[in-house]
Amino acid sequence: MMVFELFAQLVGIEDPFSIGFSSEEDEDSENYHYFVMERNEFYKKAPPPNLGCVYWEIDDQCWGEYGGIKEVTLNRERLIVHFDPSRPNPHINYDEVRIAFSVNDSEFQKLQNTLQKIMLGYEDRLNLIN
Structure with missing residues (x-):
């Protein structure tokens, strides 16, 4: 199994529909890595199947x-x-993303709330563990 692992020095939360994690601030660093997950706002009420309105990205738009x-x-x-495993993008070899992070209680609550909004309509695929 191919796993993308990241210890996020920075956690970005843009309410209502975007979260991001990066390894450091300097995007030009050779050690810079990131993961972004967001929801297309067009699908506010009737989300398409297979999380079709949830966008994710690892390190590059491709x-x-x-x-x-x-x-x-x-x-x-x-x-x-x-x-x-049946997703369509052949450029992505990862089966899983694991991101470790450290935020205060208030930021964690905001992260959890934003992730719930991103996953609205797909709650059966979301596990929140307190």
Whole structure:
């Protein structure tokens, strides 16, 4: 199994529909890595199947796509995204993303709330562990 692992020095939360994690501030650093997950605002009420309105990206736009997520788990210290093995993008070799992070209680609550909004309509694929 191919896993993308990241210890996020920075956690970005843009309410209502976007979360992002990066390894450091300097985007030009050779050690810079990131993961972004957001919802297309067009699908506020009737989301398409297979998380078709949820966009995710790893390190570059060519390594991103809509949908293809099997399950998302969030706990106090980690976000785990399991991908559907039948997703369409052949450029992405990862089966799973594991992001470790450290935020205060208020930021964690905001992260959890924003992730719930991103996953609205797909609650059966979201695990929130307190």
